[in-house]
Amino acid sequence: MDDVRVGIPRALLYHEYAALWTTFLSGLGAEVVVSDPTSKTILDEGVKAAVDEACLPVKVFYGHVLDLCRKGVDYIFLPRVVSVERRAFSCPKLLGLPDMIRHNLRPFPYLIDETVNLSRKPRQLYGALWRVAAPITRNPLRIAQAWRRATKAHAEFQDRLRCGYIPGIQAAGASGGAIFTEMGRADAAGAPGLTVAVIGHSYNVYDRHISLDIVSKLRQWGVHVVTADMVPHQLVQEEMERMPKDLFWSTGRRVLGSAYYLLRSRAVDGLVHLVSFGCGPDSLVGELVQRRAARLRTTPFLLLTLDEHSGEAGLVTRLEAFMDMVGVARR
Ligand code: SF4
The missing domain is CATH 3.40.50.2300 (Response regulator)
Incomplete structure (x- = not known):
């Protein structure tokens, strides 16, 4: 299962979780492919493909998914991030994003769209990690090690942001x-x-x-x-x-x-x-x-x-x- 190519759109929450997601997926053994930086082509394609009511970042997201489709990935990583902290949630457009993408873009690689809701059930995370890893590995030790490295990379990334890294x-x-x-x-x-x-x-x-x-x-x-x-x-x-x-x-x-x-x-x-x-x-x-x-x-x-x-x-x-x-x- 080591040859699985997983695409991550360089858009929306990627800008906050780039280190966490790429370190975790590559630690599992996947080949991680990130879409190109946003360009006029990516934006224009996204605008054409998205529903009219979408906000600009969601339209851009569509363009990044299409870019990954061209790159020939097996899966697209698109977690449904409901909440990452107590009593605070993502906006409705982010919650519905996997459904919008699946509905509007066809034919289409498989989505890894596991729900993450840590508002009330922090332990839900462990089940979510297991299910995200399932197409790549079922080795619990490898999953645990990949997650440990990913959280460390995320903390370092956050520190750099706080110190002025853009x-x-x-x-x-x-x-x-x-x-x-x-x-x-x-x-x-x-x-x-x-x-x-x-x-x-x-x-x-x-x-x-x-x-x-x-x-x-x-x-x-x-x-x-x-x-x-x-x-x-x-x-x-x-x-x-x-x-x-x-x-x-x-x-x-x-x-x-x-x-x-x-x-x-x-x-x-x-x-x-x-x-x-x-x-x-x-x-x-x-x-x-x-x-x-x-x-x-x-x-x-x-x-x-x-x-x-x-x-x-x-x-x-x-x-x-x-x-x-x-x-x-x-x-
Ligand atoms: S509608 Fe949601 S996804 Fe779009 S810019 Fe606003 S907060 Fe972000």
Whole structure:
């Protein structure tokens, strides 16, 4: 069973779980094939194949699955991630993704679409690991070792993100230096020049094509860039505990909590929020962040809505105007 080729779409939750998934599957003995970075072809194919109501990241996901179909994989790894923490869940589009893909794309390799729901039943994970491994190996020792290595790789990946590593933009392993501590030091790393936060779903911020490479553009202008992953989990949690009502979308919590923290602590000179057209959670979180920024009036704020028609020229114009505003506010 060692020749099984398993494809992983380089989209959506891959941007958070790349190290975990690739280490686990290759540790089981599979040949792991990751789709190419998002390109115009992948985006166009995804837009054509997806249902009209889908958000941009889901459309891009379709394009990555088609890319893997061309690469001739035996299986596509598409876990149905319902929840990875207590009382917080993935959005409905992520929950329905395996069904949408199976229904819309045919003929099609087999899906490994095991459900992961750790909200109430953390022990459910062990059964899920066994079932994911089944097409590749049934050796319990090998499964346990692969999982141990995978969780270690995931923890290291998370640490690098916190220290300023931006996947897809920096060389793997490089980091930009620690920014915040658990105690909430908010001096923007003491970096010279301006510091701007680019906040949004990891699959928007870390995908250079979707984000129109906004992080690289800011860096070319000498701006120090901060992402939501650089804000420690504890600070995000504290911000969320101040909310009158709990927000139960996992990715929305991280975006909202980190944005609130950065605004309240004045840790950055400007804040850019990337939202996806067609995203229900973003429409709420975007509104909340925008209102908080307007109320506090401490940090220039820019909301950018991304869709398949977003053009680079328009983005650069808006970004230049925003950076002028950030520069004036800093003086
Ligand atoms: S959270 Fe929004 S952008 Fe992400 S998959 Fe769900 S609808 Fe799409």
